[in-house]
Amino acid sequence: MASHRKPRQRPFSGGPVRTAATLALAGAATATAFEGTSQADPRPTPAQVEAEVNRLYEEAEAATERYNGAKEQADEAERALTGLREETARKTDRLNTARGALGTLAAGQYRGGSLGTAVRLALSSNPQEYLAQAAFIARAGDRNAAGITAVRRGLDEVGELRTQAAGRVSDLRAKRDELAGHKAEIQAKLAAARQQLARLTAEERAAYEARTAAATAAATATPAAASAAAPAPARRAASAPTPAPADGSRAARAVAFAYGAIGKPYVWGATGPGSFDCSGLTQAAWRSAGVSLPRTTYTQINAGRRVSRDQLAPGDLVFFYSGITHVGMYIGSGQMIHAPRPGSTVRVAPLDSMPWAGASRPA
Structure with missing residues (x-):
């Protein structure tokens, strides 16, 4: 007898329900996606872009000073290595001359049948063989002991120089690696700044470039014109004639x-004559006056006598930012000449244009 029982219903199961749930989840995900899109960061304003570009340029300049320091050390290591190699060559020549003289004497003794044991040791194909027998040479009392001692001393000196040179090679490789790292950092910062500027519209970019061009034009004009183009506070500070020294x-x-x-343009790592970075300009300026300054901002600040801001005199070095990453030269009336950043030129600017860090007067 057939059963007439109805099959039991299973709520919340089956194709239609599962499909509905899937569609609901997909809808929620889509809504979330649209919500996320609607909450994306808005396009920055021109002022925000300019502030970010300025920050990136400041970081690039700090990296430039680190690059300058590493390059100075690499150059020093290379000069030292060259000196060691030249000294090694000179001592090797003297050593070969001494060995040649000893060999000539030994040949004469051999022909006369009087070649001493100590001399034979000195002329061994392995120079270290007779070094191990130094005590024996001294005891032997050979009349050529002085020449043998000179050869031994020469070998020691050449060996030491070669060891020092190997250490300098290692230092130089490390400094070159450091240089490459700082160079990559600088290039990345500058590329990021260019990307930020690319976010401006054509009109905004034109306005930005117009402001930059106006600043450059004012900077390359006479000090009076540069003062007139500056903001009101800077004009007031520069109203008096700049007391530039003219006493030789x-x-x-x-x-x-x-x-x-x-x-002249700012180029990172440049020390003139056609382009400069900030510390390259101050170094070159004082070098023209017969004073040698170190290469970087953070070493130049300690190269002379520290002076307070109210004691500044033309020619003093003025430093900015907490990391002492920028330097200019004070020219009087609250103004300086400096190489600001990539894309700019050497110009006159007020001291108040950047955060003050200190000043020094080269000796």
């Missing part, structure tokens, strides 16, 4: 060099 002093010559560099 070293400071006067350094300031004159800085004035002559106005308008």
Whole structure:
């Protein structure tokens, strides 16, 4: 007899329910996606882009100073290595001369049948063989002991120089690796700045470039014109004539060099004559006055006598930012000449344009 029982219903199961749930989840995901899109960061304003570009340029300049320091050390290591190699060559020549003289004497003794044991040791194909027998040579009392001792000393000196040179090679490789790292960092910062500028519209970019061009034009004009183009506070600070020294002093010559560099482009790592970075400009200016300054901002600040801001005199070095990553040359009336950043030129600017860090007066 057939059963007439109805099959039991299973709520929340089956194809239609599962499909509905899937569609609901997909809808929720889509809604979330749209919500996330709607909450994406808005396009930055031109002021925000410019602030970010300025920050990136500041970081690039800090990396440039690290690059300059590493390059200075790499150059020093290379000079030391060259010196060691030249000294090694000179001592090797003297050693070969001494060995040759000893060999000539030994040949004469051999022909006369009087070749001593100590001399035979000295002429061994392995120089270390007779070094191990130094005590024996001294005891033997051979009349050529002085020559043998000179050869031994020469071998020791050449060996030491070669060891030092190997250490310098290692140092140089490490410094070159460090240079490459700083160079990559600088290039990455500059590329990021260019990407930020690319986010501006054509109109915004034109306005940005117009402001930059106006600043450059003001900087390359006379100090009076540069003062007129500056903001009101800077104009008030620069209203008095700039007391640039004209007494033939070293400071006067350094300031004159800085004035002559106005308008030349900023190039990171450059020390002139056609382009400069900030510390390259101050180093070159004071070098023209016969004063040798170290290469980086954080070493230049300790290269002379520290002076307070109210004691500044033309020619003093003025430093900015907490990491002492920027330097300019004070020219009087609250103004300086400096190489600001990539894409700019050497120019006149007020001291108040950047966060003050300190000042020094080269000796």
